[in-house]
Amino acid sequence: MRMHIAVLGAGVVGTTTAWYLRQAGHEVTVLERQSGAGQETSFANGGQISVSHAEPWANPAAPRKILKWLFQDDAPLLFRLRADPRQWLWGLRFLRECSAARTRHNIIQIVNLGTYSRDRLQALRAETGIQYDQREQGILHFYTNPQEFEAALGPAELMREFGCQRDVISAREAVALEPALGCFESRIAGATFTRHDESGDAGMFTRNLAALAAEKGVDFRYGTTVLGLNRSGDRIEGARIIEQGRHSVLKADAFVLSLGSYSEALARPLGVNLNIYPAKGYSITVPVDDESQAHEVSLTDDEYKLVYSRLGNRLRVAGMAELSGYSRDLSLHRCKAIVARASALFPKAGRWDEAEFWTGLRPATPSNVPYIGRSGLRNLYLNTGHGTLGWTHSCGSAAALADIVDGQTPAVDFAFSGK
Incomplete structure (x- = not known):
C-alpha cells in the first residue's frame, strides 16, 4: 500500500x-x-565501509582501558564525566555489554548487518552509477602493539565464522598490500586484511x-x-x-x-x-603531497583507534570518541593528536600543516x-x-x-x- x-x-x-x-x-x-x-x-567521517570494524567498544577489555584513559585528554575513548543522569545510565549499560557473551552477540549483529549493507551499497552503485571517491581495495588493520594484535585474533575468527573474511597476515604481507607501510614495517606486530571492505566519502x-x-x-x-x-x-x-x-x-x-x-x-x-548518547568524533582532511608515499588501501590503526581513507587527492584520518554531552566544540588538542600520529607514520604522504579539522556527534548505543x-x-x-x-x-x-x-x-x- x-x-x-x-x-x-x-x-x-x-x-x-x-x-x-x-x-x-x-x-x-x-x-x-x-x-x-x-x-x-x-559530513567528514572516516570514510570506511568497514564490515571488519565489528568489535564493539563494549568488550571485556574496555573497562580497564577506559579507567586508564579517564584523565588522558587524547585518549581514543574518553568519558568526560558530567552531572548528567543519561550519561551515567548509558555508562552502566555499557559496562553490562562488556561481558564476553554480550560482546559475541553484538559482534554477530554488527557483522550480519554490515555484510548485508555492503551488498546493498554495491547494488545501488551498479544501478545508479553514483560516485563518491570510492575505492574497493579492502581495509587493512595494522597493530603496533603486540597485545592489541593478540586481542584482535579472537574477534577476527568470530567475524570469519559469520561471513566477514578478515584474514590474519604478517607485517611483511601487510607491506606487500600497502607499500606506504614500509617505512615502519619493523614496528608492525601483525595485521588483518578484509579484501571486500571499501571506502569512500560519506558526505x-x-x-x-x-x-x-x-x-x-x-x-x-x-x-x-x-x-x-x-x-x-x-x-x-x-x-x-x-x-x-x-x-x-x-x-x-x-x-x-x-x-x-x-x-x-x-x-x-x-x-x-532510546539509549543513545552522543559520542563526539574528530577527523582531519589533508591534500596528498607525495603520491608515492600516500596509501591506496584504507587503513585502521587499531592501537590509536584511527582510520585512514584515501578520498581522491585527499587523505582523511578520523577517530576518537568523547562522551561529553552535545557540545560540538572542537578540541584542537585532540585534532593535533591525530595530525601527530598520522604525520609520524606517513611523514611525506600529506601536507599535514594544511589539515582541515572537523568534529561531529555520533549517535552511540552502549552495544x-x-x-x-x-x-x-x-x-x-x-x-x-x-x-x-x-x-x-x-x-x-x-x-x-x-x-x-x-x-x-x-x-x-x-x-x-x-x-
Whole structure:
C-alpha cells in the first residue's frame, strides 16, 4: 500500500532510508534542519565501509582501558564525566555489554548487518552509477602493539565464522598490500586484511544520493527543524516543524526517526526510550603531497583507534570518541593528536600543516548495535543509533526498514526493534 512517509533527518542514514522507501513506491518527504543533505555527522567521517570494524567498544577489555584513559585528554575513548543522569545510565549499560557473551552477540549483529549493507551499497552503485571517491581495495588493520594484535585474533575468527573474511597476515604481507607501510614495517606486530571492505566519502555519497532521490520525486525540505511529534493513542498524527520562521504541523501516514544523536530527545516524550548518547568524533582532511608515499588501501590503526581513507587527492584520518554531552566544540588538542600520529607514520604522504579539522556527534548505543524497525507506536519507525558505523550500515539499514514498513521480512539476520 502506497503511503506518505516523513523521514526525519537527511544524514547518510535518513537519505538512504528516503531512497529505499521511494524505490518501494512510497511518497517520501525528508525534513532536515540544515541547508542540504549530509551536513552534520555524515559530513567528514572516516570514510570506511568497514564490515571488519565489528568489535564493539563494549568488550571485556574496555573497562580497564577506559579507567586508564579517564584523565588522558587524547585518549581514543574518553568519558568526560558530567552531572548528567543519561550519561551515567548509558555508562552502566555499557559496562553490562562488556561481558564476553554480550560482546559475541553484538559482534554477530554488527557483522550480519554490515555484510548485508555492503551488498546493498554495491547494488545501488551498479544501478545508479553514483560516485563518491570510492575505492574497493579492502581495509587493512595494522597493530603496533603486540597485545592489541593478540586481542584482535579472537574477534577476527568470530567475524570469519559469520561471513566477514578478515584474514590474519604478517607485517611483511601487510607491506606487500600497502607499500606506504614500509617505512615502519619493523614496528608492525601483525595485521588483518578484509579484501571486500571499501571506502569512500560519506558526505559526497549523501549529497549525490539526495540529488538522485529528488529526481525520483522525494521532497527534501531543508532548513526545516522538527520540534516534536504529536501522539494520539498509539499513533503519530503529525510533526511539529518550523520552516522559514513559520510553525506548522506536517501530516503523514508514517514517520521514520533518523535524527542521529538527537533521536533520543524527540522519542522520549512519546514514551519511546532510546539509549543513545552522543559520542563526539574528530577527523582531519589533508591534500596528498607525495603520491608515492600516500596509501591506496584504507587503513585502521587499531592501537590509536584511527582510520585512514584515501578520498581522491585527499587523505582523511578520523577517530576518537568523547562522551561529553552535545557540545560540538572542537578540541584542537585532540585534532593535533591525530595530525601527530598520522604525520609520524606517513611523514611525506600529506601536507599535514594544511589539515582541515572537523568534529561531529555520533549517535552511540552502549552495544554499538543500532535501532532499526518498529518503535512500539504503530506508524513510527526507527533507523538510528548507528554510532561510528552509520556509513557502513546505511544502505542495509534503509533497505531492511523499507521491507519492514511494507510488512516484509528483511533478508538479513538481525535483532530488529519491535519484533
